[in-house]
Amino acid sequence: RKEVEQDPGPFNVPEGATVAFNCTYSNSASQSFFWYRQDCRKEPKLLMSVYSSGNEDGRFTAQLNRASQYISLLIRDSKLSDSATYLCVVGRANFNKFYFGSGTKLNVKP
Amino acid sequence: NAGVTQTPKFQVLKTGQSMTLQCAQDMNHEYMSWYRQDPGMGLRLIHYSVGAGITDQGEVPNGYNVSRSTTEDFPLRLLSAAPSQTSVYFCASRPQGLNEKLFFGSGTQLSVL
Numbered sequence: 356r357k358e359v360e361q362d363p364g365p366f367n368v369p370e371g372a373t374v375a376f377n378c379t380y381s382n383s384a385s386q387s388f389f390w391y392r393q394d395c396r397k398e399p400k401l402l403m404s405v406y407s408s409g410n411e412d413g414r415f416t417a418q419l420n421r422a423s424q425y426i427s428l429l430i431r432d433s434k435l436s437d438s439a440t441y442l443c444v445v446g447r448a449n450f451n452k453f454y455f456g457s458g459t460k461l462n463v464k465p
Numbered sequence: 466n467a468g469v470t471q472t473p474k475f476q477v478l479k480t481g482q483s484m485t486l487q488c489a490q491d492m493n494h495e496y497m498s499w500y501r502q503d504p505g506m507g508l509r510l511i512h513y514s515v516g517a518g519i520t521d522q523g524e525v526p527n528g529y530n531v532s533r534s535t536t537e538d539f540p541l542r543l544l545s546a547a548p549s550q551t552s553v554y555f556c557a558s559r560p561q562g563l564n565e566k567l568f569f570g571s572g573t574q575l576s577v578l
Contacts, residue, residue, distance in 0.1 A: 387564055398555055398569035451515060453567060457507035
């Protein structure tokens with residue numbers, strides 16, 4: 356079983372739409388959680404960390420559900436520039452290994 | 466602000482050749498790591514280091530060697546390249562701390578013929 360699983364998509368949405376991605380992780384000892392964004396095989400860049408209480412950064416909201424072992428990302432008012440692949444990343448208790456999901460592709464259409 | 470610098474950006478090898486991918490960071494990060502990214506697979510950890518003189522294996526270490534003689538540099542060596550090592554390689558570093566992010570280099574596209 357993969358450490359981190361994501362729906363590969365693609366999610367095709369119109370500008371202004373709200374879209375949500377989920378990601379599940381298999382190891383209950385995981386302690387750090389992130390969403391990264393990757394454009395066209397460029398290097399991944401941090402979108403946001405995910406905290407236990409949930410957190411928001413502008414149009415982006417991340418939630419963590421430890422009981423069900425999943426994290427989510429909600430994007431409101433989608434922009435064309437949001438088109439990218441979104442990677443779910445989970446870190447183990449000793450923080451020395453980070454496991455990446457295979458990514459969810461988002462296409463925002465005019 | 467250089468951050469994490471990877472070289473080369475592109476490389477073509479023949480099966481059996483050896484080469485070293487270079488990675489350097491100027492942020493004084495103790496933790497450095499190498500990932501490979503294949504279509505549909507996400508990034509997979511090859512090797513990592515938590516400080517000079519300390520290295521450990523990740524998920525897919527076979528066929529790769531690393532060393533960490535300084536805090537700044539973490540080269541990845543392919544001893545005898547195989548077509549299965551065709552991939553995009555990323556080096557990443559991070560500071561110590563519970564929710565510290567990974568800083569990535571710009572990647573190396575490697576093709577082994």
